[in-house]
Each structure stands twice: as structure tokens, then as C-alpha cells.
Amino acid sequence: xxxxxxxxxxxxxxxxxxxxxxxxxxxxxxxxxxxxxxxxxxxxxxxxxxxxxxxxxxxxxxxxxxxxxxxxxxxxxxxxxxxxxxxxxxxxxxxxxxxxxxxxxxxxxxxxxxxxxxxxxxxxxxxxxxxxxxxxxxxxxxxxxxxxxxxxxxxxxxxxxxxxxxxxxxxxxxxxxxxxxxxxxxxxxxxxxxxxxxxxxxxxxxxxxxxxxxxxxxxxxxxxxxxxxxxxxxxxxxxxxxxxxxxxxxxxxxxxxxxxxxxxxxxxxxxxxxxxxxxxxxxxxxxxxxxxxxxxxxxxxxxxxxxxxxxxxxxxxxxxxxx
Numbered sequence: 001x002x003x004x005x006x007x008x009x010x011x012x013x014x015x016x017x018x019x020x021x022x023x024x025x026x027x028x029x030x031x032x033x034x035x036x037x038x039x040x041x042x043x044x045x046x047x048x049x050x051x052x053x054x055x056x057x058x059x060x061x062x063x064x065x066x067x068x069x070x071x072x073x074x075x076x077x078x079x080x081x082x083x084x085x086x087x088x089x090x091x092x093x094x095x096x097x098x099x100x101x102x103x104x105x106x107x108x109x110x111x112x113x114x115x116x117x118x119x120x121x122x123x124x125x126x127x128x129x130x131x132x133x134x135x136x137x138x139x140x141x142x143x144x145x146x147x148x149x150x151x152x153x154x155x156x157x158x159x160x161x162x163x164x165x166x167x168x169x170x171x172x173x174x175x176x177x178x179x180x181x182x183x184x185x186x187x188x189x190x191x192x193x194x195x196x197x198x199x200x201x202x203x204x205x206x207x208x209x210x211x212x213x214x215x216x217x218x219x220x221x222x223x224x225x226x227x228x229x230x231x232x233x234x235x236x237x238x239x240x241x242x243x244x245x246x247x248x249x250x251x252x253x254x255x256x257x258x259x260x261x262x263x264x265x266x267x268x269x270x271x272x273x274x275x276x277x278x279x280x281x282x283x284x285x286x287x288x289x290x291x292x293x294x295x296x297x298x299x300x301x302x303x304x305x306x307x308x309x310x311x312x313x314x315x316x317x318x319x320x321x322x323x
Contacts, residue, residue, distance in 0.1 A: 011036025064107025133286020
């Protein structure tokens, strides 16, 4: 049987590295041929050491430079997972042109259009920030009215993909949390940040009036693998899916911090409740973009990890890393 060829665009990012880790484990090598793209060079040594069998391609998403060498050296992929994005909302406000040219994957979509039809599936990571944030538990068919540049760029990406791609699965992901990556990222991870802040024993401010459905990273990896397997086994090769990819709970930052404090045994009174409107973050943030994940659970038959279990698993993995 031919191995399934998978290309992970943005393999050096948080989700990208967790996907590579999943492919490197559990007999991934028997079933899949995996390649990944990166933009920053040189590649971190720890990443190269961890995934020596996965070819890496330098690709510029803005110009499309580098995609062609994947076709030549790796071949037409069966699945492309696009996790590359300029995903810090404030950075997107400051440089809307870069946000649009990176987050709207025109060159990637053009590259896919050069392939034989109905052979390649695009799994594209979108965001809960495509929603306006004026109600709770958004459904996939609700209108997408983004309130900031990041959200608008992701809405534009979804429209492009629906218009130009034969086969796609768009995953509207909430905040992704979980263990650190093989090659640690410069940005602070959500649970690790809450933990290190509360550990100091001084009060920390958290928003009580912004709601999301944080998703444990290994659930998002599992969702991606299920989509790939479903694509590989299907005969008719037809997939056009949009799924809310969130965790099972609607939580404010205060509630997230309370769970970390509970798991760690920190003093709850260190968590100071503040309104999101009291802080200028240089970007408008939607108030409630919690999502209904019924379709995700029914379509892929998954049971998502509870936030508390995810936090526990995250903090346990951190304690193994520490010297």
C-alpha cells in the first residue's frame, strides 16, 4: 500500500510541531510520508534532531517561493495541513498587509490548483475570532463578522478556500493549550504563563468577561489525524467541511486561572477579576466567541478533553522537562 503523503505548512509553529511529533510516534512512518515547511532559517537544531526523517522545505507564503520544490522533491501530497499564520492579533493590527498576505493563503491555494483534481485535501486552521463575539456558542453556519484584522484575515482565507479549493476541511480553532514543543517557542504558552504568574504568590489580573473554548493541543492533533484517515479511506474523494474546533467548556480567563490554581493548590485570592475593557491591548477583542462543537463531536466521533484534564496533562509534562 502506498504511504499517505502529508505536508505540514508551518511545521515549526506550536501546532505544527505537535503534529510532527504525532507522525514521528505511533508507527507514523509505516503509514505516512511527512514533509514540512518553515519560513525562519536556519531550522532549530532540536527540531532537526527530533524529526530527522521528515524533509524540510523553506517556503515564503507571501510570494509562494519554495512550493515548487515540494512538488519536485516530495511529489503531490495527499493532504496539506496549513498551520502557518501571523496569529498575534496585536501584530496583525500593526501590520495589516503582512497579516493579509500570510493569513490568506493565495500562493498555497494556487500551488494546490496545479495538481491533479480530487487528489489533495487541504486542512486549514482558522480561528474562533472569525465570529463577532456578541452571543454564546456560535455554530458553523453563523455569520462571520470579525472585529479585528486577525479575524478579518482569517475570514478572507476561508472565503478564498471555499471559492478555489475542491476539497477542504476548515478548523475554527479556539485558544490552543498544552505542553511545550520539542523546539521550545519564544512565545509564552497560556497555561504555562498562568502557572508561572500565580506561582510567584502575588495577585495577577485576569479578564472575567471574555469567553473562549480552549482546546487541548492533542485533541486538535487527533482531529487532524481523523480527517486525514477519513480522506484516505474515502473512495469518492469529496470533502468540504467547516468545523468549530474548541474544547467542551466556555471559559473566561478568570475561570482558566482558577482551574490552574485548583490543580496546583495555589491561593485563589491571587486571581484578581478585571474587565477586558479596562486594559488597552492595541486590538479590539471579541467578548464571547465560545463555540458549539456538536458538529465536531458527531462528525469525527471524538470526546474532547476537559479543560481541567488538559491542564493537568500540560503541567505534568512540564514537570518532566524541568531539570
